[in-house]
Amino acid sequence: MSKKDNQQTNTSWGGRFSEQTDAFVEAFTASVSFDQRMYRQDIAGSRAHANMLNKVGVLNDDDLSAILQGLDTIEKEIEAGKFDWSIAREDVHMNIEARLTEMIGDAGKRLHTGRSRNDQVATDIRLYLREHIVLVISELKRLQQGLLLLAEKEADTIMPGFTHLQVAQPVTFGHHMLAWFEMLQRDASRFADCSTRMNVCPLGAAALAGTSYPIDREFTAKALGFSAPAANSLDAVSDRDFAIEFCAAAALLMTHLSRMSEELVIWSSAQFSFINLPDRFCTGSSIMPQKKNPDVPELVRGKTGRVTGNLVSLLTLMKSQPLAYNKDNQEDKEPLFDTLDTVLGSLRAFADMVPAIECQHANMYAAAKQGFSTATDLADYLVRKGLPFRDAHEVVGKAVAMALEKNVDLSGLSLAELQSFSKLIEAEVTEVLTLEGSVASRNHVGGTAPEQVRKAVITAKEKL
Ligand code: ARG
Numbered sequence: 001m002s003k004k005d006n007q008q009t010n011t012s013w014g015g016r017f018s019e020q021t022d023a024f025v026e027a028f029t030a031s032v033s034f035d036q037r038m039y040r041q042d043i044a045g046s047r048a049h050a051n052m053l054n055k056v057g058v059l060n061d062d063d064l065s066a067i068l069q070g071l072d073t074i075e076k077e078i079e080a081g082k083f084d085w086s087i088a089r090e091d092v093h094m095n096i097e098a099r100l101t102e103m104i105g106d107a108g109k110r111l112h113t114g115r116s117r118n119d120q121v122a123t124d125i126r127l128y129l130r131e132h133i134v135l136v137i138s139e140l141k142r143l144q145q146g147l148l149l150l151a152e153k154e155a156d157t158i159m160p161g162f163t164h165l166q167v168a169q170p171v172t173f174g175h176h177m178l179a180w181f182e183m184l185q186r187d188a189s190r191f192a193d194c195s196t197r198m199n200v201c202p203l204g205a206a207a208l209a210g211t212s213y214p215i216d217r218e219f220t221a222k223a224l225g226f227s228a229p230a231a232n233s234l235d236a237v238s239d240r241d242f243a244i245e246f247c248a249a250a251a252l253l254m255t256h257l258s259r260m261s262e263e264l265v266i267w268s269s270a271q272f273s274f275i276n277l278p279d280r281f282c283t284g285s286s287i288m289p290q291k292k293n294p295d296v297p298e299l300v301r302g303k304t305g306r307v308t309g310n311l312v313s314l315l316t317l318m319k320s321q322p323l324a325y326n327k328d329n330q331e332d333k334e335p336l337f338d339t340l341d342t343v344l345g346s347l348r349a350f351a352d353m354v355p356a357i358e359c360q361h362a363n364m365y366a367a368a369k370q371g372f373s374t375a376t377d378l379a380d381y382l383v384r385k386g387l388p389f390r391d392a393h394e395v396v397g398k399a400v401a402m403a404l405e406k407n408v409d410l411s412g413l414s415l416a417e418l419q420s421f422s423k424l425i426e427a428e429v430t431e432v433l434t435l436e437g438s439v440a441s442r443n444h445v446g447g448t449a450p451e452q453v454r455k456a457v458i459t460a461k462e463k464l
Helices: 023-029 032-055 061-079 092-104 105-109 119-154 174-199 217-221 233-238 241-267 294-317 327-356 363-372 375-384 389-407 415-419 431-434 435-441 449-462
Strands: 158-163 166-172
Touching: 032 092, 032 119, 032 327, 032 431, 061 092, 061 105, 061 363, 092 105, 092 119, 119 174, 119 233, 119 241, 119 327, 119 363, 158 174, 158 435, 166 174, 166 294, 166 363, 166 435, 174 241, 174 449, 217 449, 241 294, 241 327, 294 327, 363 435, 375 389, 375 431, 389 415, 431 435, 435 449
Parallel strands: none
Antiparallel strands: 158 166
């Protein structure tokens, strides 16, 4: 087919082509189906670029106002669902530019002066991600607030603390919630950090080497709320490390949420019955009428896999790419967007659910009494009385063996029985053998004592 015959050849780059793009290749290489969600950022970038071109005298006032009006109209068309997205126009950038030219003629063709889709897309993704990181952090904070509410409410609630999923020492439920809070606090700071680092403006890098027009990169950077223009044009258009960094922070966050999920699933099982998840966060079984399944935590736990997968996709995508832009990078968007959607959805579900968790206090308390959770307290008591810790460990081990034989917990042994292992044991030992005594004694910064939990909640609220 001659070039003249071919009406379909892409008008943005079709000049040097003598035959039409293969129909399958056209669809295969198009990204418009998934990059159209960056239309607002693309339009914002175009506005800033056009204003800058006008300021430096490359675009006259009439062209600028036609472009700005045209972009406004396009934005409204898209928002009203009236924009005709076309695969033949490949991506969000060319769809918008072609529509602009359709509407305003030659002025529309002047918009791309001193610009390339390479710096355009690198700018759009940064703008998009920056905006969405704000949402991620705000949902994270909402979840953290829920955790603090619960921690405050359950500061005195005693439950078993576990190591190896075996009862280890008594802790307070509030303390456990504060552990989750801390994990999320680090996640939030990773997102904030990532947002700051990526907030530089690629515009002006053009295809890879910059442009011969007298552009003002400070102007566009400022207009779009970036802290500065990206320092190197080759780097600006090619690296997607900022998206990788976001996905890494997201994978860690999801890993944390999956750990919390696992605990919620275990705690809400009939065997544990530590908590009750309200019905609205659970579903039933189509065959077993008695079932109430903890779907929300299970699903969040499951979704961790795709987010970690997205991180690996992006790392592998970037690996070995020579400078500067390569079409490979078009593959950055789906994993990134999927990560954003998944993280926002998971956080929303968790933030709604967490404040509604109900503790089954008696069950937690009974479980903490099992498994000799105050054995360490007895050893510490003996150390305070002058026995070296290793000897105390031995004494308590023997007491545990006797209690096991008699099928009681340590506080179920009589004073005389305890004294048969060490004469240092006296009547007041009962205080350290109770769960309340045990948690109250861990009264230092970062400890599980109810008093410390209340203090930590206050400090945490200040941090938020
Ligand atoms: N759709 C492309 C992407 O997502 C835009 C940049 C295309 N640049 C190019 N030289 N083909 O990366």
